[in-house]
Amino acid sequence: MVNYCVYQDRCHAEVEQKMKEFLLIDEAREEIILYLLKENFLNEERFTRSYIRGKFYIKHWGKNKIRMNLKQKQISEKMITICLDEIDEDDYRKTIARIYDDYISRQKGLQEYQKKSKTIKYLMSRGFEYEFILDTIENYK
Known part of the structure; x- marks a missing residue:
């Protein structure tokens, strides 16, 4: 073991x-x-911090998806909340913006509102919060 x-x-x-x-x-x-x-x-805290760093900086998951997966691993909500400070707020916003830009640029043959809708759904499936996504869209224009 x-x-x-x-x-x-x-x-x-x-x-x-x-x-x-x-x-x-x-x-x-x-x-x-x-x-x-x-x-x-x-060490539960070390595991949680390591998991959060890996899933965000390598796989580019959002906080919601990371939180959900940690709960499946029976990590307490309190521990998750404490350890989410591993993700730098600026890095988080830059990651959302980069993924948004990449994904929306690949959408061809769709109306603008359809591109936006698909991109929002995609970012939410990656675990990013709706408020951050909308903020990113506002700053993107």
């Missing part, structure tokens, strides 16, 4: 799931979790 946690940051749910594959008794699982926590191989 140490090697599993060393390879990349893991959350509790991932470690628990991996241990279920080994069919360990409950006491052994608890001992392993305690050891991983004590030796700092398992």
Whole structure:
């Protein structure tokens, strides 16, 4: 389990799931979790911050999509809110603007309102907030 946690940051749910594959008794699982926590191989805040940075700066996901995926990994809302400061506000706005510009320029043969509508839907599917998208559109004109 140490090697599993060393390879990349893991959350509790991932470690628990991996241990279920080994069919360990409950006491052994608890001992392993305690050891991983004590030796700092398992750190929920470090995992959350790393996950947020990766999904935003590499995959260009918005905060909503990141939040939803972290909730699926059983990370608490409080932890998510604390760690979302990993995303710089200027970088966030620049990313929305860049994706907006790229996507809308690829829309051919559509009316202006159709391009705008499709682009808004696309950005929302990427997890960006509607208010930020509208703000980006206003600044884009």
